[in-house]
Amino acid sequence: METMHTSLQTRLRARSGELDGPTSGLAPGYVQTNLVVLPQALASDFLLFCQRNPKPCPLLGVSSPGSRTFELLGENLDIATDVPRYRVWEKGEMVQECQDVSHLWRDDLVSFALGCSFSFEEALTDQNIDVRHITQGRNVPMFRTNIDTQAAGPFHGKLVVSMRPFLPADAIRAIQITSRFPSVHGAPVHIGDPALIGITDLQNPDYGQSVDIKPNEIPVFWACGVTPQSVLMATRPDFCLTHAPGCMLVTDRRNSELAIF
């Protein structure tokens, strides 16, 4: 019998309903993505927004209208069933969470797969760099900044960043490592004083959970995939689907493939 990739195994477990929670740590080595599904009327402006803001919105795949797959991201990949948990949004409000959105599928839906920091975090932990929120078993702390994104159509708003604290030598190494992964947020956007980008309290994140910052550590800030979601929801689209936080789409692409050198 042919061996099935752990990525497809994970998708099939989500599809069957067996897996209905976070995907962190599942299918090691495989790229996991954020998912946004929009009516076609909004899709071209959202695509333009992603093009103009590649650091928070690194596009790994865009479906054809109505298609339930990303041709290049996986074999036997069903966008409407393979995420462990979806959120359904109407006019910017979350109306339900569910494990399958087949019954909501429409011919005008366009799906976006956006790179996720899991990919670069794997590269960091592979080198024994302490990624604090992983060590502490928490969600990464995320903050709204005072940095404007580049607007596109109705989409505009502030950049959201994730924060990871490091000792200086690890901060330098983390900048090098994440620079190799531009399709999953790439290099940090800021290092050091949080006030310079409008963050007042590192222990009070806008999303996720706070983490301990040890003596002599420097906070390092990366553009975050929550940015497109917050910008999108602010436009209160009539209908939209996303993954539930932490419940990502697992693809057949390898994290190591995303490294540009």
Next chain:
Amino acid sequence: METMHTSLQTRLRARSGELDGPTSGLAPGYVQTNLVVLPQALASDFLLFCQRNPKPCPLLGVSSPGSRTFELLGENLDIATDVPRYRVWEKGEMVQECQDVSHLWRDDLVSFALGCSFSFEEALTDQNIDVRHITQGRNVPMFRTNIDTQAAGPFHGKLVVSMRPFLPADAIRAIQITSRFPSVHGAPVHIGDPALIGITDLQNPDYGQSVDIKPNEIPVFWACGVTPQSVLMATRPDFCLTHAPGCMLVTDRRNSELAIF
């Protein structure tokens, strides 16, 4: 008439005595190096020291004993005449500066060409990054740290670093850019709090000159080519030649060749 490279032109100007001062800004695009010339008895330990400490001691060339050229660094290159100004050292004391060391040459001398930060600074200024000591027309500030080098034979001592202040986004970019140039000190060794590496006062460098640090700027520290010189001089070798500060050996290698990607 064949066009002569500006690198060779510069060497010939030094050889003739016309050029007797700093080489900063001369022969743009060409690699300039630190020069250390040692009796063969010390050379193998010095070579080992460089091998063990590649960040402060990036070797671009080592001559054969007695040879006055670096085969791979330039056409018509004479180690004994082509540096604008040399220093002659005896038992660790500088005994003279001169423009030509032909009369001091010996069959047992081994020459070392070590990469210099000019190469990566050119890559920074090419991208409109403000390199403060250049903008201010000063020598880069350098500091002894509390970081031990890896000893080899009689050679041991503390790492010397150079410091350049940047706004956070430029600091990140500077880390990326200099990471591409491992043969000219490469990525920084430290960023942020100087006290963590034993530096008490950024306005009081151990070598070079202080520079202005503007609000919101972070100090970034690179391993410095003064390290091998200070370590070497501490052993008080009977005889040694070096370039005079800022008066480098100009080679035919291009800075862009040194980039690893």
